[in-house]
Amino acid sequence: MARAAASEVRQAWDCDCGGERRAPVRRAALSGLGASVERMRSGVLRMLGEPPTSCPWRAYGDPVVSQAMVLRRHWTNGAVDVDQQLAVVVDAMLAIDGAQSHVEALDARAERDRREAERRMSEAQRKG
Amino acid sequence: MTHESDPTKELHAYVSFDPAIDRAAMGKDFDAHFGATGDRVSDIRYGNRDKSLLRFVAGKRASVFVLRPLRAYERAQCDSLPTAESRWLRAISYALVRAEVAPPLSWKTEAIFPRESGDSRPSLDSDALDYLCECVSVEAVYEIGAVAYARSRLGPFVEGFAHLPVTSAFVLARQSLSHADSHAASTSGTSTTDAV
Numbered sequence: 001m002a003r004a005a006a007s008e009v010r011q012a013w014d015c016d017c018g019g020e021r022r023a024p025v026r027r028a029a030l031s032g033l034g035a036s037v038e039r040m041r042s043g044v045l046r047m048l049g050e051p052p053t054s055c056p057w058r059a060y061g062d063p064v065v066s067q068a069m070v071l072r073r074h075w076t077n078g079a080v081d082v083d084q085q086l087a088v089v090v091d092a093m094l095a096i097d098g099a100q101s102h103v104e105a106l107d108a109r110a111e112r113d114r115r116e117a118e119r120r121m122s123e124a125q126r127k128g
Numbered sequence: 129m130t131h132e133s134d135p136t137k138e139l140h141a142y143v144s145f146d147p148a149i150d151r152a153a154m155g156k157d158f159d160a161h162f163g164a165t166g167d168r169v170s171d172i173r174y175g176n177r178d179k180s181l182l183r184f185v186a187g188k189r190a191s192v193f194v195l196r197p198l199r200a201y202e203r204a205q206c207d208s209l210p211t212a213e214s215r216w217l218r219a220i221s222y223a224l225v226r227a228e229v230a231p232p233l234s235w236k237t238e239a240i241f242p243r244e245s246g247d248s249r250p251s252l253d254s255d256a257l258d259y260l261c262e263c264v265s266v267e268a269v270y271e272i273g274a275v276a277y278a279r280s281r282l283g284p285f286v287e288g289f290a291h292l293p294v295t296s297a298f299v300l301a302r303q304s305l306s307h308a309d310s311h312a313a314s315t316s317g318t319s320t321t322d323a324v
Contacts, residue, residue: 063134064282087203087280088135095282 012037013055047103068092133176133285138225140179141193141275143268144292145299147232148188157181163292174288177275191233191264193272194225198280199249206277216273216293221252223276227260234263267295 012033045051052059059065067089074080075093082090142149144162151158161182163175184190198206202222206215227240240260242250252260261269275290283289 063136067136083199083201083204085200086136086197087200088197088282090200091282 015055064092135279139195144296146190148190150183150185153183165297175290176288189230191229193227195223195276203280219277220273229263271296
């Protein structure tokens with residue numbers, strides 16, 4: 001995935017970046033770039049409840065998203081008065097913050113489950 | 129993304145029932161631009177306010193309202209009000225940068241600006257709001273206020289974000305009936321008389 005050309009990755013996301021909609025890479029592929037993107041897409045759907053409608057580059061190119069990311073950085077540092085910011089950007093920032101918190105909580109739960117499974121396995125081995 | 133679909137930029141908004149707007153020439157683009165109401169929730173369509181979809185009647189000038197995006201504290205003040213109409217009025221009083229009103233929507237040609245007030249951002253006070261309502265009708269002010277308020281929330285700005293207030297739908301229906309009456313009278317060649 002990391003070695004794939006950027007144009008191929010965008011193609012795999014089936015996004016119309018650059019104005020031209022390209023034929024998507026086979027999404028049903030069991031391996032390769034198409035499968036990696038499909039796993040990411042289904043992961044986002046599972047975690048956040050909605051599938052991504054574009055590739056990540058296009059999302060970052062959205063003026064509301066880019067302003068929300070900048071605002072979030074300043075907000076985290078306590079360097080900005082949120083009330084004075086554009087309402088739509090504040091909404092987007094809170095949505096991004098909520099999504100990240102949700103994903104972090106899922107990651108933490110998965111990590112806890114993994115440790116619990118390891119602990120049980122080691123206990124079982126000790127008893128056995 | 130067009131300028132109109134970027135909610136962080138200023139928007140040039142037009143009123144759906146402005147007689148300078150050529151509804152017939154716009155066709156389906158009318159609903160795409162202004163939105164549409166319906167009896168069922170599924171019939172409601174949100175307008176994208178994309179200026180490229182507009183068509184104007186030749187020789188007539190449409191009134192235009194320039195809106196800036198609302199700040200978080202301004203939207204919070206709108207949210208605190210009890211009715212949709214009061215929120216729209218508050219939203220337009222904050223968001224209006226300039227209104228260039230002209231006949232046939234308004235009874236006079238004029239540019240209206242919000243007044244500077246101390247250290248806060250310029251906003252329309254109640255007198256200016258009343259004057260604007262006198263010029264272009266309260267229904268027009270409601271519609272523009274609804275656009276300003278809808279733009280302050282996250283939404284699919286390219287596909288459509290602003291709904292058409294029922295007050296505007298009533299005016300559009302009234303205009304359609306009025307056109308139908310005048311058309312019928314002109315084609316039948318008979319004059320109508322008011323009952324006394």
